[in-house]
Amino acid sequence: MELSRLVEIIELEFPPITAWSDDSIGLQISNSKSRIKNVFLTLELNESIIEEAISNASDLIIAFHPLIFKPISAVNTNNRVGNLLTKLIKNDIALYVIHTNFDSHPNGTSHELSLQLGFKKVDFLVEDKNLEGYGMGAIIDLDEPINTEDLLRKISKLCNSPLRYNKGSKSLIKRIAILGGSGSGYISEALNKNCDALITADMKYHDFHSVEGKMIVIDPGHYEMEQFVPKAMKRILDKKIGNEINFVTGRELTNPVLYFPENDYIDLQKKYLNKL
Structure with missing residues (x-):
């Protein structure tokens, strides 16, 4: 399927008009491929996700969280966004974002x-x-x-x-x-x-x-x-498009937040207050 045709189908299902006005959705990177066969679905991008997409011979990544949110004046490979953009372009992988227009679906x-x-x-x-x-x-x-x-x-x-x-x-x-x-x-x-x-x-x-x-x-x-979004997105797109495109979901964890486990925070806070 041609990328332009795939975008048409996506935007009929997830109309851009239903996204927040200040959201950054749609095609963020195009590529040189005439046809799209393998599409990789992910909540968001990091280096591990891109490596996984490359190993799956992905032609396109559809992400929930935008890689480019605010306008950029230059691509700097020393920061996260610039580094990931460069990696996608070097590997000729297109990037499309469905964000708040997925929320509103x-x-x-x-x-x-x-x-x-x-x-x-x-x-x-x-x-x-x-x-x-x-x-x-x-x-x-x-x-x-x-x-x-x-x-x-x-x-x-x-x-x-x-x-x-x-x-x-x-x-x-x-x-x-x-x-x-x-x-x-x-x-x-x-x-x-x-x-x-x-x-x-x-x-x-x-x-x-x-x-x-x-x-x-x-x-x-x-x-x-939001960790369940890629699975839901795949289910909708599989039903809409069928076997013409192979949709796969990423398996690499992208959550940057860590937790220190097994603490009863409320009891600790109460103990602190009792010391005052």
């Missing part, structure tokens, strides 16, 4: 996380202003309420991460909002839709205060929520 980031948790989305958290049937986030109405501890355990087990959360107003959770990635800007929307819990990432200290205990906000981490 009806089977996008938040929908996928709800599926992984065993929940069923009933609505978007926020409907897209430009296109009907698209929107950000997911609303879940559980048939049977789940207690807070079981919900936390379920999320932590799925995401393989410790959690940050606040105390909510209810011990039993019935309505849940999910916003994959950075979602502190959607707190008011979740409250307005009477959610008992919001699962999102990149919450700051004062964001937890701003909720005022009206609902529980659970932060598993940014990568941890």
Whole structure:
């Protein structure tokens, strides 16, 4: 398939108009190949991912996180972006980004996380202003309420991460909002839709205060929520395109965040306060 034709299909499925206006999506690197056969799907790029793509004879990488986000005036191989750009160009691998237009897809980031948790989305958290049937986030109405501890355990087990959360107003959770990635800007929307819990990432200290205990906000981490994106992207593109293109997902870990394990942070904080 020609690259231009593949881009047409992608943009029909993930319309650029549904992306945030300041997002950097679309074709970031073209190549000299007349036809595309092998496409490598990844959350984001690092050197290991590019090496894996090369070993898979990839003609194109489709990434969720943009490599070029802000405009660059020069390619400097001494920094991360310049080094990765150079490596892609040298190996004649094209790069295409589907980011917030994947988030807003009806089977996008938040929908996928709800599926992984065993929940069923009933609505978007926020409907897209430009296109009907698209929107950000997911609303879940559980048939049977789940207690807070079981919900936390379920999320932590799925995401393989410790959690940050606040105390909510209810011990039993019935309505849940999910916003994959950075979602502190959607707190008011979740409250307005009477959610008992919001699962999102990149919450700051004062964001937890701003909720005022009206609902529980659970932060598993940014990568941890979005790690399921390449698998979801592959499922959608396989169904849309079929056998004409071979889609594979990356296996190299790209999460730059490390955790020091097995500490009861709350008890340690309480012990410190008791010393004052």
